[in-house]
Amino acid sequence: MSEPRVAVVTGAAGGIGRAVVRRLLRAGLHVVATDHAEASLRELEGLRADAPRLGLEVMDVTDVESIRRVAAGVDAAFHRVDVLVTCAGVFQQMSALKDDAAAVERVLRINLTGTLHTTTHFGAIMARTGGRIVHVSSISGLTGAALAAPYAASKAGMVALxxxxxxxxxxxxxxxxxxxxxxxxxPMAAPMRATLEKFVMPRVPLRRFAQPDEVAEVIEFLATCKTPYLTGAAIPIDGGLHVG
Structure with missing residues (x-):
């Protein structure tokens, strides 16, 4: 019997990340779930009862040494990476007219630079046997976002990556x-939910928020589909918001 494919998921303690971990485990992959928040990551321990092929690793995508350490551990344990899903990300509102260099740097380091370094180190392992990489960007990477320019810029950068x-x-x-x-x-959207429901949902054709598992379903398809000809795509999952 062949060994199960190996998937690495960053930002696994977040809403979308958790849903991705669950789906990939159900699909039969061995999943290495990573996150910088150890306490939140440990909440995934409960999945091990039904899915022993789950590994948990604390990893900070803003720390190249942390990425290198986890990548080396995965390589030593499995000698392969078949799937990489980069869910790690952060959102922060800020005015275009207010200078907050620390906040801008944090958003870019987590969302954009972290994705780049993560892909470099795990991609080097994947290059031996091939595989699938899925970056979790945002529709704001195409449309922009008022009061969140650094976030939108970081997500646009992820599309370019x-x-x-x-x-x-x-x-x-x-x-x-x-x-x-x-x-x-x-949870990332929770602080803005009332505002979004009042001003944004009327512009979404489906008139509702997406559920994390709806996003994870598309990620699972991209991570496990057999055809390599689907590549370089940026797929909106926004209830039709991008069509205006």
């Missing part, structure tokens, strides 16, 4: 795609 990685890594048998969620019912 996806396209660049797709071009460069195709020769290694690696497909790279991105999903662009709109407004998802996660």
């Amino acid at each position: 996806t396209q660049s990685h797709a071009r460069e890594l195709a020769g290694h048998g690696i497909s790279v795609n991105a999903v662009l969620p709109g407004y998802v019912d996660t």
